[in-house]
Amino acid sequence: MSQPTIYHIPVCPFSQRIEILLRLKGLSEAVDFHVIDITKPRPDWLLEMTGGTTALPVLRDEAGRVLKESLVILRYVEERFGPAPGAQTDPMARGIERLMITREGPFGMAGYLYVMNRDRAKTGEKRAALLDHYRWLNDFLVRHNPDGTWLFDTYGLADIVYTPLFMRFWFLDYYEGFDLPQTPEFARVTRWRDACLEHPDAQQVSYEQIVKLYYDYAVGAGNGALPEGRERSSFVFEPDWPGRPMPPRDKYDRIASDAELGLIAAT
Numbered sequence: 001m002s003q004p005t006i007y008h009i010p011v012c013p014f015s016q017r018i019e020i021l022l023r024l025k026g027l028s029e030a031v032d033f034h035v036i037d038i039t040k041p042r043p044d045w046l047l048e049m050t051g052g053t054t055a056l057p058v059l060r061d062e063a064g065r066v067l068k069e070s071l072v073i074l075r076y077v078e079e080r081f082g083p084a085p086g087a088q089t090d091p092m093a094r095g096i097e098r099l100m101i102t103r104e105g106p107f108g109m110a111g112y113l114y115v116m117n118r119d120r121a122k123t124g125e126k127r128a129a130l131l132d133h134y135r136w137l138n139d140f141l142v143r144h145n146p147d148g149t150w151l152f153d154t155y156g157l158a159d160i161v162y163t164p165l166f167m168r169f170w171f172l173d174y175y176e177g178f179d180l181p182q183t184p185e186f187a188r189v190t191r192w193r194d195a196c197l198e199h200p201d202a203q204q205v206s207y208e209q210i211v212k213l214y215y216d217y218a219v220g221a222g223n224g225a226l227p228e229g230r231e232r233s234s235f236v237f238e239p240d241w242p243g244r245p246m247p248p249r250d251k252y253d254r255i256a257s258d259a260e261l262g263l264i265a266a267t
Helices: 013-026 044-050 068-083 091-102 105-118 119-144 157-168 170-176 184-198 207-213
Strands: 007-008 032-035 058-060 067-068
Touching: 007 013, 007 044, 007 105, 013 091, 032 170, 044 058, 044 067, 058 119, 067 068, 067 119, 068 157, 068 184, 091 157, 119 170, 157 170, 157 184, 170 207
Parallel strands: 007 032
Antiparallel strands: 007 058, 058 067
């Protein structure tokens, strides 16, 4: 192995963070990316490498050493390939950056729990929980850079960490009709989110791709699990997503069939 390899899930937001950072540094070719099919059991060689854990991404360096967790791998990239552009170098700015990043886990979880919910009576509760996180982010941005676009003057590590989550939340737009309220309390975070979505180094995935591949999440089945009555996951490699129709939006009423989702190859 001549350079590090990252093993990851297709359209994985945590892997995309690393791809964005490498592209921002002009080092997209410095790491090999190897896709793992999550619709099948993890291969034995991968489980042996990870010590039995199934979470991805995982990085293996040229010496065979292994790192897990996307935030840890981002730090590895920073320290191996240089601090700029990316993480802040001033100690106080780095502390502010890290503080904002501590909220990414609960923020992402709120969005995934929202899309996976199939109880209409709980929809308002899930929406409110996500908006609470957006409200915190808005206040944080107003406190540290009220008139800017990013957390600091340029697109950096904290922005990179959140960008893939904003993109995955396209599934909330499609399946839940969710968007940020156009009110002053969300104005700053809306400006930030929209700029993150449009950043040229963060275009590894598309709206259509997210909506199609994450259909199973919208009906309560995540990480390659099969929804009731289905035989193929929406994450299958073939037929590939560009040739599939857009999924139905009525997630609370039924689960679409394999054929309706275009998951059965034409014969």
